Amino acid sequence: MTADSPNEFTKRFFLTLEQAIRNDLAEGRLAVDRRLPSERELAERYRTTRITLREALSHLEMDGLIYRENRRGWFSAGPRLIYNPLWRTDFLRMTREQNRRASTELVEAVSAVAPDTICKLLKQPTGTEFWRIRRRRRVDGRLVVFVEHYLNKAVFPDILQQDLTSSLTSLYRERYAIEYGEVSFEINPIALSGMPAAELHSSDGTSGLQIVRVNSDQRGRLLDCDVEYWRHDAVSIRIDTRDHLQS
The missing domain is CATH 1.10.10.10 (Winged helix-like DNA-binding domain superfamily/Winged helix DNA-binding domain)
Known part of the structure; x- marks a missing residue:
């Protein structure tokens, strides 16, 4: 041999x-x-x-x-959280329905000029200021996603005075009588870096997934844009048209 x-x-x-x-x-x-x-x-x-x-x-x-x-x-790593863009549900409810435990930590809530790409998605002139809310979220105690929310200031004039660790979906509904209408998604693999990497306690270059979501209300008015930075091993994107849209 x-x-x-x-x-x-x-x-x-x-x-x-x-x-x-x-x-x-x-x-x-x-x-x-x-x-x-x-x-x-x-x-x-x-x-x-x-x-x-x-x-x-x-x-x-x-x-x-x-x-x-x-x-x-x-x-x-444990099991991945299932994320179906067809579900009309918030992060806390989505997590709870999978028998997981979720929490949200507020990082920042300010008025800020949005990047040109965000202004374009929300059909506003370059240099427009939005409410910028930055949060990081845990599943079963583990940091899994860092989110930047850009909100239309005219629609949500006093939102920075609200509890921003709770569900924005529920806050929209209960305080502003707003329900989500059309939603668009863009999903891309990325290398985490800068603030998203730091907030997720990961090294620059760690594999991640970026989900950009633009939300309109029930009348078609553009509301906000969410930019989510996920650790790649924490989420599974699954789309099944047999699933019913959840309110």
Whole structure:
């Protein structure tokens, strides 16, 4: 029998290492409260080097099985949140209906000039000021999405005085008698960077998903534009036309 070449041996060892970590994750032997041991402990456990270990962990991160937070280490990702753009429901309700726990943290609420792309989407002149509300959201305690909301100031003159950690959909309905009408979506894979990356405690370059949503009310008036920055492993976009639109 011919012995493996050094390169073949390295490849076989790496595949064995990666599969061992996958198995330990699947069987619940690796993470305690979703946190993985330190890289040093993992390298000792699997009898490998930190360099080889990090490459294996990076593969598992790309597959959405684990994720990393700056200065906190590695965590098992858990199930993705299902996001169907056809559902007319808010984040809190969507999460609750999947037996998950959601929370929202307000980062900023100010009057600000919107980027030219946002002005164009909302059919306003370049340089128009909107209410800019920035929030980050957790599912089961994990940071999963950073959102920038740009709201028409004429439609929502006093919204900054409201509880902005609650559902904007419910706030629109209860305070302003506004229901969503037509909605448009654009979904693109991105590399998280800058403020979205920092607010999600991820490194610049981490894989993400950007969802841009433009909302109109029941009379066709443009209301707002939401720009969502998701960690790629936290969400699954699923569209099924058999689903009923939810109010």
